[in-house]
Amino acid sequence: MSDTAARIDARLPIRSDMDLVWVRQHVRQAAALLGFSLVEQTKLVTAASELARNTLVHGGGGELRVARVTEGTAQGLRLTFSDQGPGIADLEQALRDGFTSGDGLGMGLGGARRLVHEFSIDSTPGVGTVVTVTSWAARTPRPRQEMS
Amino acid sequence: MNDGFLSAGTGAVPVLKLGDVLLVTLPGDLHDGLAQQLQQDIGEAITRHRVGGVVIDISGVEIVDSFLGRVLAEIAAGARLLAARTVVAGMRPAVALTLVELGLTLPGLRTALSAEAAIELLGGPGVVRPAGRRREDG
């Protein structure tokens, strides 16, 4: 188990396009190790890609912390993206579909939130942004929180 | 104007010419810079070789996020301006489910099950009939 944890827990820099590739590969590998289904792996890796790009483009770079989490017999993966960028003034607006201040189709935050089981964001203008997401390797697909 | 690999641009993604169609096979994970380079390369290849169609084979692609989704949509829109039709082929089930969950349904994009089906759809080489399947209009 500690061996598994060693291959999962990590701190990855997010400074360039290539770093996004490493982020995707690491999250994919970690999710596979924890027994995520292919679809769940793909969702989590896609969310990680969206959030890492946000960190890079809007936060001016930062880092990703990857950690294995457990709850009873359930195993999950927690990803924490942090930057010291300008922060987000209006979180509600940023989470709404279609909002974008950079490249992409405006699906970044709101879209990523739909791809994971738990999502939280903490942003202070002028200080930076921390986005934490968690997904669980479920034996059965768990109902996602339906978005309004 | 012979068929075969084109050395268009500096991109690391190979662009193959098959008759009237450009065949582009995306690797499993390509970084943002490479995706943008590819967009340029395809535009240039369409003009240079005057092809009528572009097939982007994404059967090897493990994830499509909003960035790559946007690149695909822009390649198609750009090709349309150059009078070429674009078909995205071979999207994996997990990728399709994720894109839909992400809210990205890419409505303007033509799709096919495989590169072969896409070439057939575009009326590619050696195909006499326009397409194996017909869509109902409306």
Added chain:
Amino acid sequence: MPEHEALHQHESPAREVAAFLRRRREQIAQRWADEALFRSVFTVSRDEAVEAGRVVVDALAQVAESERVEDPDAAAFTVVREQLAGMAAARSRYGLSAAQVSREVDALRVAPTDLLVTDLADAPAEHLRACTTALTVLTGTLRLVVLDTALSEGQALIDRQRMQLLEVATPVIRLWDGIVAVPLIGTLDSARSQVVMETLLEAVVAEQAHFAILDITGVPTVDSLVAQHLMKTVAAVRLMGAECVVSGIRPAIAQTIVQLGLDLGTVVTRASLADALGYALRGLDADIVQAPGGASKR
């Protein structure tokens, strides 16, 4: 035996209990082998039951030694977790309720308590009380571990069965070369919809199907959530390069969809599976020849 007890006067009650359990290991294991929990699980031989009992006594002694009698997460418990869960599960299968299993585990307290009281007959009353309390807490913790493990085992079983049920309830039928169908029966919740989507999409790849038909004849109600899932499925099938047709929308459901103001927009719908098949066949350019004298609606 009791005369040794004076030597242990200054030990903490937990360590005292640990020493006692090690000393009385054999007697406790022997008496446990006759308890319902062990007797009914190890039916082949009594030796087996005794051996299982020894393992549990050892684990308890180790936990007491580490002075963590009240801690169900104590390391030593992990050794016996699986064995105890197996025993509890066997009793559950036998038809016992969780409360009954719990009582059977609780009954294991009697043997060591009797022996402890005997052993400490000459010890000061206060010390005896402290030691029996430690033993009671320890066996209480054991009961907690068994129930906890049994519950999570039970949950795992439920999860597995639920998954199997979902898969069984979602058959994919190849109707024609290039046409697959999934007939849905029963209520569609979020989890089920996920499985349906995945199953249908996998089938589209496996069969290289140009058409995928979702037949909802057997779905009792369509609310906005179900409609949303249908639309997601349709969108995902399209992204893969195939076309999805929803069939079997009964008049009542059509009314509901209209009343809810749901926009199925671009979704191709047909009244029956037969109609959807006809639509798909024409899409494949298949020649449909009407049998002479046969009636066809379309």
